[in-house]
Amino acid sequence: MLNWGVIGLGRIAQRFCESLSHFDEACFYAGASHNPEKRQQFKELYHPERLYDDYMKLLEDENVDIVYIALPHASHYKYALEAMKHHKAVLVEKPATLTSKEIRTLCEYSEKNHVFFMEAMKSRFIPMINQVHKEIEKGIIGDIVSIENHFQSIVSYDEHSYIYDPKQGGALYDTGIYNIATVLDFVKSSVVSISNDVKVEHGVDVHDSITLEFENGVKAFMEASLDGPVRKDMIITGTKGTIILDPFYRPTKAVISFNGESFTGEIPYDIDDFHTEIEACHEAIAYIKVESDRMSHQDSIDCIELMERIGETICRL
Incomplete structure (x- = not known):
């Protein structure tokens, strides 16, 4: 049984947890949010074993195997890296990072430390x-x-x-x-x-x-x-x-x-548009892979690098 931890309990996380509830081999074990109302909402809807008001407390929970990060973009890099440092597999919402330097750091850490890491590009699994x-x-x-x-x-x-x-x-x-x-x-x-x-x-x-x-x-x-x-x-x-x-x-x-x-x-869809993405994480972890074939580390690097190049055309006045 894979125990999922979810950081950031917003609308996307709610859809994710609903999809996760259809798996027998995994469960929504723990959630973390700074918002007490959201913690209460997820408690009533999905009944996780643990709910935290601090993201790091979830990462320190030894029973959490894999973390889904559904925070605003600027927080993705920090908590994806912290999760891997705490030996958690990681699925992080798109864009995984805001810079090519950050995405390369995450991918390199994943590969050097044999920890699964994937950007949640669900379109690749539809x-x-x-x-x-x-x-x-x-x-x-x-x-x-x-x-x-x-x-x-x-x-x-x-x-x-x-x-x-x-x-x-x-x-x-x-x-x-x-x-x-x-x-x-x-x-x-x-x-x-x-x-x-x-x-x-x-x-x-x-x-x-x-x-x-x-x-x-x-x-x-x-x-x-x-x-x-x-x-x-x-x-x-x-x-x-x-x-x-x-x-x-x-x-x-x-x-x-x-x-x-x-x-x-x-x-x-078998269940919904999240289901095959979650399934791909489970399969990769079962085969002790650090990345998915359909959304590889290089795929994420290529996406962020191109996004960075396009971003150079934007003058943010």
Whole structure:
């Protein structure tokens, strides 16, 4: 039985714990939050063995095997490293860190000390995403020519929200990481050109319209926003056809068009969109691996490095 500890008991952690409750081989053992109301809420909903008002107390609990870190972005690095120093496996929400130096440090520590570490990029584990990979490998749409994806939301300004904190917020860090990770999942080539038409408000980027050109000739257009309009689809265009996913980061359906015809394929979740990500952690730990094949350390490094390069285009006034 794997005992999970959860640091940060917000909305995402609630969805995570709900998914975790469907596993027989693991349980939500301990949670930590500075907010007493959230601790009480999780106590009533999930009945963990332990609830802490201090994150370090959870990490010092010898019964905790693996930690899920669902804190604001700027806290990911600190507590992921502390968790591994306390011999805990780690699943940390995206983006795992804010800088390439930090992500390299975490990955190196994981590898040198034989501790499992993974960024929670759940899109990599969605069954439909993996099926789309198989269809592309079969050549159903030919060679990829371009990818366009959108993660556009409406998030009202809140001076107390980490999303509007210039040090860790903005559309690129909050949702753009999904755009980036998904493009890099399908295009295995080096980025040779980056442009970004960016809109900045309240000291953060609220709208990024990013164009990438890859060494192999593929082009990608990515749009991430906090100011709408709401849109969360992706179109992969090949030499013979197209594939449309909506929402692209957790799809259950794909519309595939080729030879003048279109059809819709569907692969529902077994439980929900967290389940296969959690399952991947359990499998890696069972096989004494320090990383996942589908979201490897190098994958996280590549994502953060590209995000860092794109971030250089943003002037945070």
